[in-house]
Amino acid sequence: MSLFKSNKKIVSNTKNNLITYAILLGFFAFAFIWAQTGEMPRKIQNLLIPLCVYSILAVSLNLVVGVLGDLSLGHAGFMCIGAYTGAVFTNIFETVIPNDFIRFGLALIIGGLFAAIFGFIICIPVLRLKGDYLAIVTLAFGEIIKNILNIVYLGVDSEGLKASIDGTSYNAMLLEDGKTIIKGAMGITGTSRDANFIIAFVLLFVTVMASLNLINSRTGRAVMAIRDNSIAAQTIGINISKYKLIVFTIASFFAGIAGVLFSHNMNSFSASGFDYNTSILILVYVVLGGIGSIRGSVIAAILLYALPELLREVGEYRMLFYAILLIVMMIVNNNEKINDMKKSFMMKFKKNKTVSEGGKN
Amino acid sequence: MALLEVKNLGIVFGGLHAVEGFNLSLEKGMLYGLIGPNGAGKTTVFNLLTGVYKPTTGTFSLDGVKLTGKNPVEISKAGIARTFQNIRLFKKLSVLDNVKLGLHNQVKYSTAEGILRLPRFFKSEKKMNEKAMELLKVFGLENEASTLADNLPYGKQRKLEIARALATNPKLLLLDEPAAGMNPSETQELMDTIRFVRDNFDMTILLIEHDMKLVSGICEEVTVLNFGEELAQGKTSEVLNNPEVIKAYLGD
Numbered sequence: 380m381s382l383f384k385s386n387k388k389i390v391s392n393t394k395n396n397l398i399t400y401a402i403l404l405g406f407f408a409f410a411f412i413w414a415q416t417g418e419m420p421r422k423i424q425n426l427l428i429p430l431c432v433y434s435i436l437a438v439s440l441n442l443v444v445g446v447l448g449d450l451s452l453g454h455a456g457f458m459c460i461g462a463y464t465g466a467v468f469t470n471i472f473e474t475v476i477p478n479d480f481i482r483f484g485l486a487l488i489i490g491g492l493f494a495a496i497f498g499f500i501i502c503i504p505v506l507r508l509k510g511d512y513l514a515i516v517t518l519a520f521g522e523i524i525k526n527i528l529n530i531v532y533l534g535v536d537s538e539g540l541k542a543s544i545d546g547t548s549y550n551a552m553l554l555e556d557g558k559t560i561i562k563g564a565m566g567i568t569g570t571s572r573d574a575n576f577i578i579a580f581v582l583l584f585v586t587v588m589a590s591l592n593l594i595n596s597r598t599g600r601a602v603m604a605i606r607d608n609s610i611a612a613q614t615i616g617i618n619i620s621k622y623k624l625i626v627f628t629i630a631s632f633f634a635g636i637a638g639v640l641f642s643h644n645m646n647s648f649s650a651s652g653f654d655y656n657t658s659i660l661i662l663v664y665v666v667l668g669g670i671g672s673i674r675g676s677v678i679a680a681i682l683l684y685a686l687p688e689l690l691r692e693v694g695e696y697r698m699l700f701y702a703i704l705l706i707v708m709m710i711v712n713n714n715e716k717i718n719d720m721k722k723s724f725m726m727k728f729k730k731n732k733t734v735s736e737g738g739k740n
Numbered sequence: 741m742a743l744l745e746v747k748n749l750g751i752v753f754g755g756l757h758a759v760e761g762f763n764l765s766l767e768k769g770m771l772y773g774l775i776g777p778n779g780a781g782k783t784t785v786f787n788l789l790t791g792v793y794k795p796t797t798g799t800f801s802l803d804g805v806k807l808t809g810k811n812p813v814e815i816s817k818a819g820i821a822r823t824f825q826n827i828r829l830f831k832k833l834s835v836l837d838n839v840k841l842g843l844h845n846q847v848k849y850s851t852a853e854g855i856l857r858l859p860r861f862f863k864s865e866k867k868m869n870e871k872a873m874e875l876l877k878v879f880g881l882e883n884e885a886s887t888l889a890d891n892l893p894y895g896k897q898r899k900l901e902i903a904r905a906l907a908t909n910p911k912l913l914l915l916d917e918p919a920a921g922m923n924p925s926e927t928q929e930l931m932d933t934i935r936f937v938r939d940n941f942d943m944t945i946l947l948i949e950h951d952m953k954l955v956s957g958i959c960e961e962v963t964v965l966n967f968g969e970e971l972a973q974g975k976t977s978e979v980l981n982n983p984e985v986i987k988a989y990l991g992d
Contacts, residue, residue, distance in 0.1 A: 592856075601841065613813060615821070
């Protein structure tokens with residue numbers, strides 16, 4: 380009997396997760412069917428993959444900011460690593476592995492793994508820091524990654540890979556038959572555009588599922604315990620460093636995957652795109668979607684990424700609308716009265732439902 | 741051999757000797773009190789015994805295993821659990837999750853097994869839920885299992901903290917002012933709970949308390965600390981009537 384009560388919470392958790400999955404699938408079905416009818420404007424078609432990319436980024440950053448409770452400002456850096464390693468892989472193996480699907484799958488794994496490795500390494504010094512200091516250090520690492528990749532030249536010729544951080548010496552090194560992959564500040568051009576909406580959505584779905592499963596597991600509980608009270612967490616035997624490393628690594632892995640997706644949807648991209656502003660943009664999605672809420676992150680990312688793009692027609696008023704939307708979302712999310720209204724509305728809705736169901740019987 | 745053996749334990753903060761020359765020997769199954777005026781260093785002793793602070797002098801061991809200089813995680817695994825003077829629950833987690841966190845090192849599965857929802861995840865979670873509910877029942881919290889810890893009334897938060905500490909399967913339980921902020925009837929109930937825990941969990945308990953009714957009611961022996969040093973030690977009734985102790989509490 381007593382176990383029944385405890386299961387109730389687990390059931391309500393699963394129910395909550397199912398709602399999230401349903402919203403995701405609804406979004407996918409809507410977009411997919413709309414695209415199939417051929418009525419979808421080009422502008423919106425072009426938005427579909429970036430929406431998935433930024434949703435994945437928001438969900439993964441939420442693991443660090445919302446679940447672990449550490450403010451990270453370098454998320455775009457991990458995305459950058461994923462984008463570069465994935466695109467380099469695809470460019471090198473374009474002729475070796477002719478099958479787009481397999482090559483892109485491998486690129487995703489490699490990009491994710493590289494980002495995860497960097498996430499792990501960067502997390503080690505970050506472990507000693509808290510609050511503002513942690514935010515500043517992650518910000519610095521994000522910028523370091525961007526700036527280093529900004530000066531790298533990489534090419535492949537009959538002798539193998541050639542790399543340099545200096546354009547002129549690189550040009551001297553590369554043989555006649557060589558092909559340049561990374562061209563310094565110009566970035567990577569001509570990566571095969573292997574990403575499509577279905578793959579992007581599947582990756583988003585997997586990210587959301589992995590994140591929700593993580594949160595509702597032994598590891599997730601330990602991480603949230605560290606967030607709520609690190610001293611108490613230690614005294615019941617939770618190794619803080621270990622769980623921080625796990626969360627940072629997983630979040631970086633998904634950011635890397637988002638980066639690969641991003642780079643395989645672009646004719647060209649450069650490291651300067653993965654700057655501080657991008658990190659902040661992702662953080663805005665997390666904060667406005669509700670810190671710790673995976674579903675909120677996805678919804679906020681979709682709304683806030685799509686809106687400025689769709690508002691391009693109103694020209695310079697675009698950012699004004701965007702700012703108003705941000706303020707409205709902030710008020711709606713944090714206003715107690717509105718939250719109470721939302722709750723009582725949901726209660727009413729539930730009641731009506733049970734009444735109408737009862738009527739049917 | 742004593743369960744907990746503390747020898748000459750001390751810590752210095754800057755020039756301040758917060759605790760100096762602290763000795764203690766606890767037999768298994770004992771209910772022992774640590775009392776003293778505010779600022780006497782009682783909580784510092786707890787922080788030393790749980791590895792939150794590293795002692796500058798002295799040693800302590802549990803069940804013959806030397807624990808001096810170990811970190812809180814290692815000490816928790818070795819079998820010392822505690823509660824806090826200012827309650828430290830995981831506020832945004834449910835009551836059940838708080839206790840399940842206490843079971844963190846008792847029932848294990850890996851992160852990958854959790855993310856991929858492999859069979860061991862379900863098996864372990866079921867086991868954790870059962871164990872946690874058992875503990876919650878002992879403390880009469882089974883109906884609040886899905887409540888957020890933050891929303892529990894004060895007295896129940898104290899109980900939940902004890903339940904969480906017991907979930908780590910300790911040999912020694914340290915309670916830091918368990919009756920703080922409780923009314924007389926709640927304190928009475930708490931005394932029964934502490935006795936129950938000692939008898940049914942086969943526990944050794946060391947507690948800090950200002951409520952002398954609770955101390956004289958359940959503690960077999962006490963140590964009095966004053967200005968970081970031991971003032972008196974022995975049978976509770978004798979120590980509490982010691983003129984030195986009364987002077988330390990009430991002044992001249």
